[in-house]
Amino acid sequence: MRSSPLLAAALLLLPAYPSLAAAPAEETQVRLVADGILRQTSRRLVDRSTGETFEDSTGLAPKSEISIESKFNAWFYQTWLLADGMRRTAAVLDEPRYRDYGERNLDFIYRHMDYFQRQHDAKMTAAPVGDGKLSPIGFHFQIQALWHTGLAPLVLERWVATNDPKYEPFLGRMRRFLASSPRFEDGAFYRSGKGLMTDDPYMTVPFLVREWKRTGEAGQLDAAIAQVMGTHRLLFDTEHQLLRHIWDVKTRKPAGVFWGRGNGWTVLAHVELLANVPPSHPRRPEILAAFRQHMEGIRRCANPAGGWHQVLDHPESWIETSCTGMLTYGIARGINEGWIDGSFAETARSGWKALQSKVTPEGDLTDVCGSTDTGDLNYYLNRPRLQGDLHGFGSYLLAGAEIVRMQSAKPADPR
Secondary structure (H helix, E strand, O other), rough: OOHHHHHHHHHOOOOOOHHHHHHHHHHHHHHHHHHHHHOOOOOOEOOOOOOOOEEOOOOOOOOEEEEEEOOOHOOHHHHHHHHHHHHHHHHHHOOOOOOOOOHHHHHHEEEEEEHHHHHHHHOOOOOOOOOOOOOOHHHHHOOOOOOOOOHHHHHHHHHHOOOOHHHHHHHHHHHHHHHHHOOOOOOEOOOOOOEEEOOOHHHHHHHHHHHHHHHHHHHHHHHHHHHHHHHHHHEEOHHHHHOOOOOOOOOOEEEOOHHHHHHHHHHHHHHHHHOOOOOOOEEEEEEEHHHHHHHHHHHHOOOOOOOOEEEEOOOOEEEEEHHHHHHHHHHHHHHOHHHHHHHHHHHHHHHHHHHOOOOOOOOOOOOOEEOOOOHHHHHHHOOOEEOHHHHHHHHHHHHHHHHHHHHHHOOOOOO
């Protein structure tokens, strides 16, 4: 792979590592973004009205303008995606600076949990992180929708590892939320009054497979399988071999376009499931067959020059960064795990190449679709193209880690 002018400029900004100059291009590219994330992860509170920062919140009076300083350690599902991307990057590069990144972010949040609790008790909506509109910690206290589950898989991991009771209130809320959430007859969760969206499997499957591994209760794994396979059953278009965005409970039929990141979210959940379902499980063949069907459709709609469009079957829409990362990851990991064959490798490499045009010299990411609900085609085509949006970073790192594995045959599963 030839170095681009953008990559050459970016190398000047990197810290000096003895082996970096000799590192393969893929490793250098992944490090650029991962190091940019580290530089922006401050683990402090900030008063957004004054700019004052706080390392210690003991005795600090609740104030709505006081919030988390860095967007990278808020309580969102995107930051769980980032934690997973960093751990896989750390594993494949054997890089201790990226290791336990998510765990350190979680420790930061719980260090200030008493302050966040006092803000919550005072009914304050803390100032948002970045350009968002939501409190960076709000979903810890109140889970009302599948996409509110935030850092649930990471909390469960830390509780299992430490047996620390501080994690139990959130885990109790998470389990009660799932127990009361509506499901279809096959067990797939959906959003009350709305339907099942392709985003939804990622919000539950990582947590459910960890619950199954913790307890050995078959019902937890069955629920994870139901979420992925229910999404495939309701939303998979057999002609295009792609997923529509939503199964509408009012019309009782699929709706929405073949949204890039929507397909990406389900791919992430499908990968998580395949990585955990035992080879002897009676439903593994159908889970694997569904994954292969989807990958065929994903390969077919890739841009000839690499990457995937905001709306997968509309080449007039832009090459979108987060979906390109997710789909590159799904294909590359599928090759690395032997779920799909090596004929997909060029599609993965082209996806990775397309991602490099989205990286700034500082390691930031451009052309990331903003948060998206459902609508008509024009709604998807006119979504904002953001720089630095949280949806892009974890998916980029996941893709990069698997591309490094694919190119070098390095093993990397940190769990």
